[in-house]
Amino acid sequence: GAVVSQHPSRVICKSGTSVKIECRSLDFQATTMFWYRQFPKQSLMLMATSNEGSKATYEQGVEKDKFLINHASLTLSTLTVTSAHPEDSSFYICSARDETGLSYEQYFGPGTRLTVT
Amino acid sequence: AQSVAQPEDQVNVAEGNPLTVKCTYSVSGNPYLFWYVQYPNRGLQFLLKYITGDNLVKGSYGFEAEFNKSQTSFHLKKPSALVSDSALYFCAVALYGNNRLAFGKGNQVVVIP
Numbered sequence: 001g002a003v004v005s006q007h008p009s010r011v012i013c014k015s016g017t018s019v020k021i022e023c024r025s026l027d028f029q030a031t032t033m034f035w036y037r038q039f040p041k042q043s044l045m046l047m048a049t050s051n052e053g054s055k056a057t058y059e060q061g062v063e064k065d066k067f068l069i070n071h072a073s074l075t076l077s078t079l080t081v082t083s084a085h086p087e088d089s090s091f092y093i094c095s096a097r098d099e100t101g102l103s104y105e106q107y108f109g110p111g112t113r114l115t116v117t
Numbered sequence: 118a119q120s121v122a123q124p125e126d127q128v129n130v131a132e133g134n135p136l137t138v139k140c141t142y143s144v145s146g147n148p149y150l151f152w153y154v155q156y157p158n159r160g161l162q163f164l165l166k167y168i169t170g171d172n173l174v175k176g177s178y179g180f181e182a183e184f185n186k187s188q189t190s191f192h193l194k195k196p197s198a199l200v201s202d203s204a205l206y207f208c209a210v211a212l213y214g215n216n217r218l219a220f221g222k223g224n225q226v227v228v229i230p
Binding site for chain 1: 153207
């Protein structure tokens, strides 16, 4: 089946620094990828929809200047958490839709655990 | 807007017994329905989906789900639970023509040996 990877799997950074998380579709092309945030024992909250070659679409309440999304190719989307603060600590998950078929299925990455100290 | 309700926080079941995880949805159109499972500190793994066709959908690891349009439900079932089925289960719905998935809050399943 389709595989989505994320890098890094874990990252610890100091408050005020920026962190970039990569999301790659390994064996398919995805014009659309999604970024989610998950707090412990809670559901996934959609942050933004990443569109290849155009600006991302952010969900209400998500600061686009803080969570920068770039979707430069059909297999790579990046999420940069700028000027990170401890409250940004969370589990970030990306997904990608295989648009070569009609399955409407999203494939999820393994997630990135961000800890801001 | 679409939404999903998973009414129970945790489902406890003895190993070997049937497992049911409940899900109801709300959408103003034809739904695409999904079940995912998540193990600790991992991403989501796809279990099964309903797009169209037979209401009973069979998926990975012996799981199945039944789409019930009149009750707007898509309950996940497994005839005989295994300890390894202990995980967090998410139901999700997408509206036809819309990429965006709405997730339920998740159900923690605990299978007791």
